[in-house]
Amino acid sequence: MRLLEVNDLTVTLNVGERSATIVDKLSLTLDRGRCLGLVGESGSGKSTAAMAVIGLLGHGNLSARGSVRFQGAELIDAPARTQRGLQGRDIAMIFQDPMSALNPVQRIGDQIVECVRAHETLSKKEAQALALEALKRVGMPDPPAMMRRYPHQLSGGQRQRVMIAMAIVFKPKLLIADEPTTALDLTIQAQILALLKQLSRELDMAVLLITHDLGVISDMADDIVVLYAGRSVESGRTADVLDHPGHPYTRGLLAAHPSIDQATERLNPIAGMPPPLWDRPQGCAFAPRCDHVQPTCTQRVPDPVALGTPGHLAACILAGNTETVAATR
C-alpha cells in the first residue's frame, strides 16, 4: 500500500457564476522515506495542491475533486474529524514564512506545548518533554533556553527549525514542506535541507517538497512533478527528468538559469509569461510560449506520453519524438 496516492486531484475556485481550475487532474504517489519534489512557478498551483492533500482548503470558494488516499484511506470528502486526526500527527506541514505561523507574543516553548496538547491529552510536563526532544532533534542550539524565547528573538533559520520541530513532534509519516528555504540565505538553506534529509532518514518520513528551484529538487527529491498552470506537464525519477527532459517547458526552465560551474554564453529565456488564472489558454497551457507549437496543441490538452524510462511521463505531443522536436527547432 502506498503512503500517499493522489489521483486526478482537481481544485476549482468559484467566484459567483465563474469558476477557474487551479489544480487540474494532478496525480502523484509517495512512499515512506522518499522525497517527491513539486516544482512550478508562482501561481502554478503548488500550495493549493498541498493544502488539498492535507485537507486544509477550508470551506471558502475552493473545492477539491478526485482522490487523495493516505495509507489507503480516502481523504477527499472524508469527515473533517478524520482529516483533523491526521493533520499535525501523521501529516504535517511547514511553510516559507515561519513568522506568519508563529504567535509573536507567545514564548516558543509555550507554542509548541500548546500545539502538542491540541493533538493529544498530555500533561504540561509530558508535552514539554516532547517539545524539548523535538527541538533537540532539529539541532536547535540550547533547547531549554530557546523554549523561553519569543519568535522575534530568533533568526530566520532558527524560526524555520522551530516550525520543523513543531511538525515532527509526533513523528509524522508525511511532511509537506512548502518552499521551506525560499526566504533563507544560502548557507542557512544548506543547513535546513541537510536537516530535512536527516529527519526523513531517521523517521522514515516521506517529504513532499514544494519549490521553484530545480537545484534544490535535484539535491533532495527522488521523484519530481513539474506543474505548469495547474497541470502536471512532466513527472518521473528526478535524474531522468532533469537529464532527459521531455517537455519543452522543463527544457526551458533548465536552459533559463545559468550554471555556477560553467560559463554560459547567453541565457535562453522562455518567451512571455505564465497565463493568468482566469485566462488559461485552450489545449496545452504552454502552447503560446512554446517554440515547437503545432496546430493540435491549441485544440486539446495533450495526454501524458511514457518516455524511455519507467515512470517518466511528459504531456506533450512531441515528447519522445526527438526528430520532430529537432526538425521544428
Place this chain on the structure above:
Amino acid sequence: MMHVRRPVLEVQGLSVTFAGETVGAFGKRPKPFRALDEIDLTLNNGEALGLIGESGSGKTTLGKAIVGLVPLSAGTITLEAGDAAADRRGRARKVQMVFQDPYASLHPRQTIGQTLAEPLRIHKAVPADAIDHMVAQLLERVGLMPHHALRYPQHFSGGQRQRIAIARAIAIEPSMIIADEPVSALDVSVQAQILNLLDDLRRERNMAMLFISHDLSVVRHLCQRIAVMYLGRLVEVAPANALTRRPAHPYTTALLSAVPRVHAGNAPVHKPIVLAGDIPSHAAIPSGCPFHTRCWLYDKKGKPAQCRNARPPLAQHEDGRQSACFFPKEAASA
C-alpha cells in the same frame, strides 16, 4: 567596438553607521553599528561587478550610499571625474538604481509615460517636444510597446514592471546602474528575459553595472568581477571565473558549495560545506576575523590564534584578486 577603460566609480574607505534598531519591547537601548566598514571598490565603464553576500551583510546599503540615499560616516565616493556628493542632480545623471520590488518603485497614479518623462524633464535630457518620442523609444528598447505609455503600473506583470523600472533608470543615460536584486521577485522563466536585457544595455551603452544578488549563478553569468560581502566588509573581490573556480576566501568557498546544483545523473553528487550556526549580528561582530566563528578552515587548521586576534585586511594577491583571509591559498577546498 573599442572602449577606453576608465573608472566610473571609486569608493575609498567607505563606512556607514546606523543608529541601530530596538528589538521588540524588551530590546536594550540600541547601539550604533557599522553597516559598512571601510569599503574600497572601483568599477570601470562597461564593467559589471557582482555583489553577493547573505541578507544583512550591507549590499543594499552600499548601493544606496553610492546613489546618495544614505549618509556616509567616513570615506569618499567618486563618480567619474569629480566628487558627486556635491550635487544630487549631478549624481543622479551618473548613477541610477533599480530595486528588487517593481511594485513598490513605480507610482501607482502615474501613467508609465509620465513616469518615464519625469527624469527626462528634470534633467533636460531632451527638448520638451521630443520627450514623447524618447519615451516611445525607451519602451521599445526594453521590450514594451509605445502605447503602453498611457497605462498605469497595475496593468503590468512583475516582469513588465521591472522593464519599466529599467527604462526609467536608463532614460538619462547614466554611466552606471545599480541593480539591487532586480530579478529576485520574478519567476524563473521571466528572470532570464530581464537578465539578458540588462546585459545588452550594459554592452550597447558601455554602462558600468553594480549587480546585487544572492543568486551566485546569475552573478557569475552576468558579471566580469565579483565582490563578496560578510557583515559589512568585503572579504573577497576577484574576476568571476577565478572566484568561482578557485575561491581565495573560505566564506566564498562555503557560499559556492551551498548553491543547489542541477546535477546530471552520472555527475558526482556535490556535497555542500554546511557552516555551523547563524550569521552573527552587527551588534556582536566577532573579534579578529569576523568569519572565524563559522569558518571551516579555522577549524581545519586547528583554530589558529591569529584568526581570533587580528582582522585580516583585504589584501591584493597576484592575478588581481583580493581576499581578507590569512590563508587564501588553502581556502579553495574544504
